[in-house]
Amino acid sequence: MALELIYNDLLDKAIETEVGKVAAHATKNYNRVSERASLIDAFAAELYTAFVAEQTHQTMLKSVAKHRYDTALKKKAISVIQCNARKLCKMQEERRQRREEIELTSFKAPSLKRLLSAGKNDSPAKRRASVNMSQVNLTHEDTSERQEQMKKLWQPIDLARFVQSCAAGVKMIADDGAVTLNSIIVAENWDCPYSKWLSAKLSLKASSDKTHLVNEVTSDGLSVSFRSLPKLNFINEQTFRSTPFLVLECGLLEAKQVETHKTFEHKLIRDGGILSKLTQISDRYSYYKVQILVLVWDITGSDMPIQRQCELLHTEELVKADNCVQDIRICDMSSDASRVNEDLQKALLSMGENFTGKLSKRGIHKRAEIRAKSRNVTPILEEPEPISKQVESSTSTLKAKEDEILRKARSCKDGNT
Known part of the structure; x- marks a missing residue:
């Protein structure tokens, strides 16, 4: 009976130990699988968010680029239209001036239609266009003169x-x-x-x-x-x-x-x-x-x-x-x-x-300091005087001294007398 109790006790302990190990291992595996699944879900959510943000950014860039392209294209088209309109207006003005010159030089009087179109019965839009056209012509004529003035203004001094x-x-x-x-x-x-x-x-x-x-x-x-x-x-x-x-x-x-x-x-x-x-x-x-x-x-x-x-x-x-x-x-x-x-x-x-x-x-x-220093320095390239000049100068010096001694002797002799 005692042996059976001991046996059962040992068996229960062994079962509990094994069951604890199996349960811990199963719990660990479950936690690992759960953590992996949560990480995968988090990464998937981040990737999805990044993908959506990138697609949104690219879409916005394309939209902005298209808008700017359309705006630039419209501006260019408008500038081309304005340039062509100015050219056409200038050509029209030149033709009108030529027609007026021809009519003035001919002996034929201008028709009533010409007089009315050139007179004060013009519509305000036509008169405004004429004034603007004269300003445009004036600007074109003064451009070269203005450029010449600016060139002279910034030209360096000689x-x-x-x-x-x-x-x-x-x-x-x-x-x-x-x-x-x-x-x-x-x-x-x-x-x-x-x-x-x-x-x-x-x-x-x-x-x-x-x-x-x-x-x-x-x-x-x-x-x-x-x-x-x-x-x-x-x-x-x-x-x-x-x-x-x-x-x-x-x-x-x-x-x-x-x-x-x-x-x-x-x-x-x-x-x-x-x-x-x-x-x-x-x-x-x-x-x-x-x-x-x-x-x-x-x-x-x-x-x-x-x-x-x-x-x-x-x-x-x-x-x-x-x-x-x-x-x-x-x-x-x-x-x-x-x-x-x-x-x-x-x-x-x-x-x-x-x-x-x-x-x-x-x-x-x-300058005085420099000249004083230059006087104290012996010239290196100074040429010596010729011997004949030295002899002549010494002879004249001796003769002058002899004349002076003779004058002193004569004055002393006259004083004693």
Whole structure:
């Protein structure tokens, strides 16, 4: 009986163990299958969503592309129709003018129909078309003239003439056989359209290091480097040392500067301070007397007199002061295109003609130093005097000394007597 109980107990435990293992394995398999199924469902849903989104996107792209294509096609068709209509109207107008010329030159009077069509009984639409056609013809006739004016407006200045006029009255001597001068162009913002125009007129290009704009012109042994001030470290002795010319833009009051400077007069007062600062820098470093050309942009249309502009810029005080300023010129840039070109070129040529290479105090002092150093150096290529000249000079010296001794002896003898 006890053996049977033990046997049954062991059997129950073995069955429970095996059943637990089988149940755990079955549960694990069920969970794995369920998880796999849920992942598959999730991926399927994502793929379906992505597919639908892609199809929707492609459909939208096709719709937008078709709409833009249709719009562009319509615009092109409308432009072609307008162009053809203008051509037809122009041809019709030319035919009408030819018919009128023929009728005027013939002795036959025009018919009543012609008189009525050309008179004041025309419909408003016809009269409007006639006016528009005359405007179109006028525009076509003025196109070439307008293009020619724009070409002249942006055509670069012949800076070689300026350099030639500088070299005309100056005796140039340099150790390396070349003389290089600087002409500094000062603008507040080179991205401004007016400053871009000035850059185009002077043919300024970006330097190799991209720090400033430069254009070097050489003629008759003289080289003038037209350059803008670099954005950083613009107070450079090397730049201002050989600078007899300064060109400064003043009074340029753009829309974004109105809040700061208010009026053209306030802008000129501020630019007068810049002019004074440039004068101080030139007086400190320049070896030459400096000519300053001030380009006044009165784009606000204030019509301020030149005398008042000079007062605000203090040009008279700067010229009369004991500094390196030789002359200050004011060039009004608010006139029409032809006058602006002519005035700017005349002002530059006048500066070149008045350049004589006159030195400033610093330049005179530097020249004295160079001459003093050159006197202390023995010339290497100096040729010795001939022997005959040396003998003649020594003989004349001895004879002069003998005559002097004889005169002294005679004077002493006369005194004793």
